[in-house]
Amino acid sequence: MNFRKYLVLAGVSVFAAAGDTMLSHGMKQTGHITIHHLQGLLLAILNPWVAVGIVLLLAFFSSYMSALSWADLTYVLPATSLGYVLLALVARFALHEHISLMRWFGIMLISGGVGFVAGGPSVTAHPKGSDTLLPKGGVPLMGVDQ
């Protein structure tokens, strides 16, 4: 694990939390969208908050895919769950929402879980020839590498 990879994991957390927040804020401005008025969905995309939210969620998905290319799923998921903590802290300090004792305990549990997994190895070393063994740089894919 190098600094760049930690940055990608941080990106997964931050982009997801920021994207969800922007999308939620924008969707509250655009109002209800029903199955009978789907054109409202197109108008929603024109809302700047929704548009930025979508861009941030695309950034989240790219970082998530990048992280999965070099780390185990059971490493990436807990390591990037700090986004939940981030959302709670934004709610407390930026939106001045009340955070109950239970929520603070939840924040502590998530932070502890992240600390636990981040201290361990990020990827499982598979023996040569096993089904999940993938050579460094990935398997050659037909029509791409030829």
Next chain:
Amino acid sequence: MKHLYTWSGIAIVVFFSVVGDVLMSRAMKQVGDVHELLEQHGLWRVIQRIFATPNFFIGVSAMAIAFFSLLFALSWGDVSLVAPAAASLTFIGNAFAAKIFLREHVDPRRWLAAMMVAGGVALLAK
């Protein structure tokens, strides 16, 4: 009856979320380390590799089904139950699925981390 609908909805969301995550992880391992590929071959080749991986498309489809199932589940049950229950159970489900299907080494440290994060997410909704 409402409980049955709610928990069925949660089970469907968790199932497709886990399938999506596992297939996406598998697809990206097949593609290879994106950082190295970017340095060696450039962005276009990386995109080509990703799009040439069937697991990527099946994974994205499963994630999309999970997302729409969540919308249905939210209409059947309370958001304070459905959202944290689905998120928490997905963490645990992913740990089992990664061990079985991706053959990841899920040591006690990772089990504990998954449990703590799942519990924490559930508590955040309180």
